[in-house]
Amino acid sequence: MNVEINGAPYxxxxxxxxxxxxxxxxxxxxxxxxxKNLTPSGSCRICVVEVDGARTLVPSCAYPLSEGMKVRTNTERIRDARKLIVELLIANHPQDCLSCSRSLTCELQKLAQELGAEPRPQWKERRTYPVDASSPSLVRDSNKCIICGRCVRVCEEVQGIGAIDFTKRGFQTMVLPAFNEDLASTTCVNCGQCIKVCPTGALSESFAVRETIDVLNTKGKTVVAQIAPAVRVALGELFGVDEDNVAPLLVDALRRIGFDYVFDTNFAADLTIMEEGSELVHRLTSGGVLPMITSCSPGWIKFIEHFFPQYLPNLSSCKSPQQMQGAMIKGYWAKRMNLDPRQVHVVSLMPCTAKKFEAQRPEMEVDGIRDVDIVLTTREVARLLKAYDVDLKTCRPAAFDHPLGEASGAGAIFGATGGVAEAALRTAHKLVTGRDLENLDIEAVRGFTGVKEATIALGDLRLRCAVASGLANARQLLTSLGSGERKYDFIEIMACPGGCLNGGGQPTVFDVDALQERLRKIYAIDAGMQLRRSHDNPSIQKLYADFLGKPNSETAHRFLHTHYHPRPEKV
Ligand code: SF4
Ligand code: SF4
Ligand code: SF4
Known part of the structure; x- marks a missing residue:
């Protein structure tokens, strides 16, 4: 159609x-x-424009384009209207920019500057609300909420949960969990997708940067970091570093600020594959519960506990790579190093807010020793390095410590939706047939499609797989499974759309191209490695020879497996 915008034809x-x-x-x-990708609400009206023939300014996000339309996007009337909207918002907003977690990335702050909005003390009728810090993963500060509703829509539309909603009307409108419960008592799964879309500091992760610095300053503690697969393809965005894999720079940075050892969570991803692949083959050959469903994503685990407890027996009993790595650092490596595991502090660098919740679950310890002590999101890692004045750009590539630092490409792809399934299939093929899979790139399970399906030949066995990311997609998949509409042997589910590379703790991007770039980097890391199958990892083979015996052994179960339990579906 032909239209005119600001006097030019389009x-x-x-x-x-x-x-x-x-x-x-x-x-x-x-x-x-x-x-983008959420239902337009047209509620904030910042995007107003003039349309010939329309009596008032119209919200451009919700107004359909039509043939012959004449639109103006930046007249004095429009600028005044936008400025007034922002001034009304900041009139009822704490002036905390100096200490706010979102300062310099806050959309409200940026708009106020761009539009020249000024505080209007004469309008000040401040509401004050208590900050909800009940969740181990998230902090909600309603004082900084501008009622844009993005969090409500992402929780409902993308995650299919609806843990938060609008309440009251007019000036009293707020976004809250049902019955004004604290977030920790609700069906919130701690995924952090709401943090990623919040334009202000009203939602943030529970910060553990100060706690980490305190531990680094404590004499007598051995402080050990582990770096998750998806952190290395996103952290560079916060430092202007383009490299596909910033893990070698990050290892150097962490040593500079005082970490004693730095291990790779990709090692534990390989370990997860050994355990999970063996569990799958055992279930397939012994009449076990099928489909087996992956258990690496803690947001997904809490989701199934609330909404689909009938499928808990289908979950793999494997802990996630984060927890396996913690259990091996304290249960295996510390002993080899003659260290008291109680004096070893494990700090996980994760793309995920739900990992904070997972680390403090009662199930995640062995003989009273917690697997993981502190979890930092990718955003917090950047803040930690900046607190020490360490710029990733000035760091030199360094190698992980061994033996828990050696990993295969199969471990690397855990950071993307479909990656766990692909890594598991590479090893399951060997376990079932005794031969290695010829083509390691299983394209059918790659990419951002919400639900993917593939049938993979493992010798004579045809394994029916499904992969879902984003919990609304997971809900759809499990619902179709329950109705008998679909049948599978193996299902991978990740809570965040696209997988960990788009986790709730990653740098905030709304740009699909940026996510595609993270995805490309993950597969480039895998493709560039000699070692691409978990079972070929020599450090994994040595761990079994020295300590665990064989996959799914009694020792492996003691350290690397766990169980989950039903939770109420409603608050
Ligand atoms: S939310 Fe934005 S405007 Fe409000 S205090 Fe934080 S940085 Fe400042
Ligand atoms: S963390 Fe996830 S589940 Fe919880 S409120 Fe936010 S989007 Fe909803
Ligand atoms: S996204 Fe942030 S600012 Fe918008 S309604 Fe939710 S908490 Fe408030």
Whole structure:
């Protein structure tokens, strides 16, 4: 269709909003409540534009483009309206920018600066609310909430949970869990997807940077870091480092700030595959519960506990790589080093807020010794390094410590949706047939499609697999499983859309291209490795020879496996 924007002619396809069309044309329109892939609400009205024939300014995010339309996006009337909206928001907002977790990345702060919005003390009718720090993963500060509703929509539409919603009306409107419960008592699964979409500091992870610095300063503690697969393809974004894999730089950075040892969670991802692959083959050959469903994603685990407890027997009993690595650091490596595991402090660097919840679950310890002591998100890792004035750009590549630092490409791809399934299939093929899979790239389970399916030949056995990421997709998959519409032997589920590379603790990006780039980097790391199958990892083979015996052994179960339990479906 033909339209005119700011006096210039344009042609667009049908079915666009004015905002879509302007973005396609490279015309900037500010937004707050709007987010691509979520239902437009048009509630904040920052994106207003003038349309010939319309009596009032219209919200461009919700207004359909039509043939012959004449649109203006940046007149004085529009600028005044936008400025007034922001001034009303900041009139009822704490002026905490100096200490706020979102300072410099806050969309409200940026808009206020760009529009020249000023505080209007005469309008000040401040509401004050208690901060909800009940969750081990998230902090909710309603004082900084601008009622944009992005968190409500992502929780409902993308995660299929609805743990939070609008309550009250007008000036009293708030976003809260049902019945004003604290977040920890609800069905919130700690995925942190709401943090990633929040334009302000109203939602953030529970910060553990100060606690980490205190531990680093404690004499007599051996402080050990582990770095998850997806951290290395995203942390560089916060330092302007483009490399596919920043893990070698991060190892150097962590040593500079005082970590005694740095291990690779990819090693434990290989270990997970040995345990999970063997468990799958055992279930397939002994009439065990099928489909077996992966258990690496703690947001997914809490989701199934709340909403699909009937499938708990289908979950693999394997702990996640984070927990396996912690259990091996304290239960195996510390002993070899003649260290008291109680004096070893494990700090996990994770793309995920739900890992904070997982680390403190009562199930995640061996003989009273916690597997993991502190979890930092990728964003917190950047803050920790900046607190020590360490810039990743100035670090030199360094190797992980051994033996828990050697990993295969199969461990690396755990960071992407489909990666756990692909890694497991590479090893399951060997376990079932005695031969290695010829083509290691299982394309059918790669990519961002919400639910993927593949049938993989393991010798004479045809393994029916499904992969889902994003919990609304997981809900759809389990519902179709329950109705008998679909049948599988093996299912991989990750709570966050796209997998850990888009975890709730990763740098905030709304750009699909940036996520594609993280995905590309993950597969590039795998493709560039000599070692691409977990069972070929010599350090894993040695761990079994020295300590665990064989996969799923009694010792392996004691350290590496666990169980889960039903939780209420409603608050
Ligand atoms: S949310 Fe934004 S505007 Fe509010 S205090 Fe934090 S940085 Fe400042
Ligand atoms: S952390 Fe996840 S489940 Fe909890 S409120 Fe946010 S989006 Fe919903
Ligand atoms: S918490 Fe954040 S995302 Fe949710 S409504 Fe408030 S400002 Fe918007």
């Amino acid at each position: 042609q667009f396809d049908n079915g666009l909003t004015i905002l879509d069309a302007c973005r396609k044309a490279g015309i900037d329109i500010p937004t707050l409540c709007h987010l």
